[in-house]
Every structure is written in C-alpha cells, then in structure tokens.
Amino acid sequence: MKKIIFVLLAAVSMSATAQLKVNKYHEPIKVEKKWKKYNPGEVVFHDEAPQTEGSKIYHNIIPNPTPYIQENARRVLQTLYYGPKDKNIPQLKTIDYTLVDEDGISWKDGDGDNVGVWYTTGWIEKSFQNNDTMRLDYETRGVLYHELTHAYQLDPKGCGEYGDGGENWCFIEGMADAVRLACGCFNQDFKSSDRPRGNSWREGYRVAGYFLYWLQQNKDKNFLRKFNASAAELNPWSWDKAMKHVLGDKPENGVEELWNEYQHAIGDK
C-alpha cells in the first residue's frame, strides 16, 4: 500500500514539474543552501481590500503568504550578497505586506528595520485576466523581487538624492529591475519585448536593469553583488567609479564605454 501511494505521489509531482517546464514563465530560481534558514525578517500580512476580486484571487493562489514572501526575499538576498554573514545586509525586523485597492501596481515604504510593501488588487485582477495561475504567480514574484530589492539593497552616498532622478535614483531602480531579471521574472533574452530600447543607462528601471544583467552575463558573474557592495565601498559614489571599481580601472570600463559596448553587442546600434 505504501508503495502505491509513493508511486502516485511521484506521478503527481512529476506532472507538476512537467507543467512548469512547458510553461513560458520562468520557474522560481533555487534558493542556495546557505540561505535556506536565513531569517529575512518577520512578515506581517494585511489585507485592506478583502471585498475585491483581486484579494480572493490572491488568497486562492497564495494561501500562505508568509513563507511565499520569505522564500522570495531569500532569492533577492542571494542575488545581492555572497552569503548570510555579509555585514552589509540590512537586518529587517518586519516586512509589512499589504493588499490594497488603490491605483498603481506596488510600492515600498519605510526605512531601517521595518519596511512596508503594498500590492494592489487591481493589478492582481489584471494579471489574472486569462485565469492563468502561472502568469499571476510570475508577475507577483516579479513585483516582489523589485520591491524587496529596495528593502535589502545598499544606498550609494554622495551622488545626489533619490528624488532628483539622477545617479542615486538610477542605481536604486536599475538594480531592482536587474535583480527581478536575474531571478527570472523578466524574459532574459535581450531580444525580448520585456527589454525596452533605451538611449542611456540614465533612464533607469529596465533600461539600466538589462544593462547591469548583461554585465553580469558577460563581464563578471558576481557583478550584481559587487555593484551593490560598491555603494558601501565608495564615497562619493558614481556609476562610472563603481564600474571601474568592480571591473578594473581601465578606460574601457567607464560606464559610457560599457554602455556603448553593450548596445553594439545586443544589436541596438
């Protein structure tokens, strides 16, 4: 009897795996062994829009949000840091995660050891338009990777403020989309329509994110970790200095030179 149950279970789990493989949405990346027991902070889940369709969809697909959010936090952490012993990792006490019925998609607030992440039920409904569970999970994880990067990434000094839309802002938002991409929740093919064509890395978000990911694929497999660490190692920080700090102090490693090389390599120029 035991044997029959085992075979049955194996068949069920194999079909689930097969389903994941044929789906166009990327499977969640593996959490490295050293991060598996890491405490990314206590998750406090709030639902401020239980009357909405989006809330019902969310709870159906993610019945247990705390481990779901913590597991995805570990994926962000391993993309930004070498290991749990890294002294630069911000130690979060709590992550308040709230479903709300407001405009927009998702955002983060709070600083220090408490952060809040907000996710809108309207976006959940939109992402579930074709009743595609995998699509909603893919989108929800992608949005989480972006917002949780803001919770754990380092903040570069001496390069202006986030609000001025300059080098600091570009680092913060570019890294958040680079981590989302590295974790598989944007299409990793540079020909994909997920990648917006841009004129400069200064456009931030995905334009900068795909550039950073390309540097990781082509120049240094630890690029994202090193680029994040550069925010603690340089003051004043700049994109140009950080590139040379990570890849070597040579003229070809200036940010404009690398951007140009990247543009040619992916066929945009």
Ligand SMILES: [Zn+2]
């Ligand atoms: Zn952001």
